[in-house]
Amino acid sequence: MNRAAIIANPVAGNKDLLHRLESIQQALSKQINEVILYKTSSKGNGAQIVQSIAHQVDMIVSVGGDGTVHELINALCPLEHRPILAILPGGTCNDFSRTLCISQDPDEAIEQLLARNTTHIDVGKHNGNYFLNFWGIGLITQVSERIDPDIKRDWGRLAYYISAFQTFAEPPSFFLEVESESNYFRGNATMMIVGNGSYVGGMETYFPRTSVQDGYLDVLIIRKASLEAIHAIISSHLLDQRPYGEDLLYFQAKSLRITTSPSLKIDCDGEKNTFTPTQLTVLPRHLQVVMGNDFIHRSSCLSFKDLSV
Numbered sequence: 001m002n003r004a005a006i007i008a009n010p011v012a013g014n015k016d017l018l019h020r021l022e023s024i025q026q027a028l029s030k031q032i033n034e035v036i037l038y039k040t041s042s043k044g045n046g047a048q049i050v051q052s053i054a055h056q057v058d059m060i061v062s063v064g065g066d067g068t069v070h071e072l073i074n075a076l077c078p079l080e081h082r083p084i085l086a087i088l089p090g091g092t093c094n095d096f097s098r099t100l101c102i103s104q105d106p107d108e109a110i111e112q113l114l115a116r117n118t119t120h121i122d123v124g125k126h127n128g129n130y131f132l133n134f135w136g137i138g139l140i141t142q143v144s145e146r147i148d149p150d151i152k153r154d155w156g157r158l159a160y161y162i163s164a165f166q167t168f169a170e171p172p173s174f175f176l177e178v179e180s181e182s183n184y185f186r187g188n189a190t191m192m193i194v195g196n197g198s199y200v201g202g203m204e205t206y207f208p209r210t211s212v213q214d215g216y217l218d219v220l221i222i223r224k225a226s227l228e229a230i231h232a233i234i235s236s237h238l239l240d241q242r243p244y245g246e247d248l249l250y251f252q253a254k255s256l257r258i259t260t261s262p263s264l265k266i267d268c269d270g271e272k273n274t275f276t277p278t279q280l281t282v283l284p285r286h287l288q289v290v291m292g293n294d295f296i297h298r299s300s301c302l303s304f305k306d307l308s309v
């Protein structure tokens with residue numbers, strides 16, 4: 001490997017790694033001829049940096065949270081030559097780094113970066129936007145929109161759960177039509193979430209068994225935010241089975257066509273810039289990433305006990 005670029009977001013939640021950027025650069029320089037360090041100057045600058053350097057580097061290291069990773073992969077994924085992506089978790093939730101089993105401890109994460117064990121992972125795509133972790137509408141969007149930035153800064157991941165409890169008291173309801181290659185749903189719903197990775201808000205709440213290498217997106221539609229639906233989700237965790245119940249629907253898909261009434265704001269890896277209707281597809285093994293030590297082991301025990309798709 002000849003060249004790498006570190007792209008760090010100085011305003012992301014966890015500042016531990018920011019003070020160590022020069023030492024990370026030096027450590028990588030022992031293995032790689034040239035390592036360039038960039039600090040983003042504003043939202044969108046990370047994407048500009050990727051567009052200007054991607055053809056010259058073999059690896060891009062994201063230092064920041066899921067918003068930073070999301071911005072970088074949206075510039076990386078449309079390219080023909082895509083450098084390897086490495087993630088050093090420097091945000092608040094760091095969902096995608098967790099899916100890749102990257103340690104949340106800065107020293108261990110740097111060790112894993114230096115080991116440079118890589119694998120290829122699936123990427124989700126909707127209307128020209130790319131996502132690694134999740135795509136959602138309804139309750140999930142309202143939960144993250146209601147998060148108080150002061151609570152997020154002081155309480156980190158807990159802010160998501162405070163907001164979830166507040167939103168659950170008055171869940172949204174909308175008309176949803178979803179068509180995949182093997183499933184069709186039409187009716188009222190309170191939330192739809194599509195997972196590529198398994199973490200949302202720092203926890204494996206919806207997709208503890210999803211794989212980023214199976215060529216499928218996992219789809220969960222919650223018709224009603226009822227105790228029955230919560231019970232079905234908790235039971236699926238405890239029993240290692242697909243969530244099943246009157247108030248929800250769970251399936252896997254390679255492509256989805258989604259319409260809602262009214263049009264809804266989409267939460268995609270935590271970014272909320274797009275609206276329904278939309279079409280989703282999965283790009284199998286589209287991106288080469290640096291993985292954590294347990295990734296291979298975790299991937300080998302991901303299937304549900306009930307194997308039907």
Ligand SMILES: Nc1ncnc2c1ncn2[C@@H]1O[C@H](COP(=O)(O)OP(=O)(O)OP(=O)(O)O)[C@@H](O)[C@H]1O
Pocket residue numbers: 009010011012013014040041042043044046064065066067068069071090091092093094095270
């Ligand atoms: N220099 C900058 N100034 C302001 N915003 C920036 C800058 N660089 C990047 N951003 C934006 O900051 C936002 C927040 O960053 P990020 O999501 O990585 O951190 P976080 O919210 O703490 O982490 P997480 O999403 O994992 O909870 C992202 O949308 C990113 O595009």
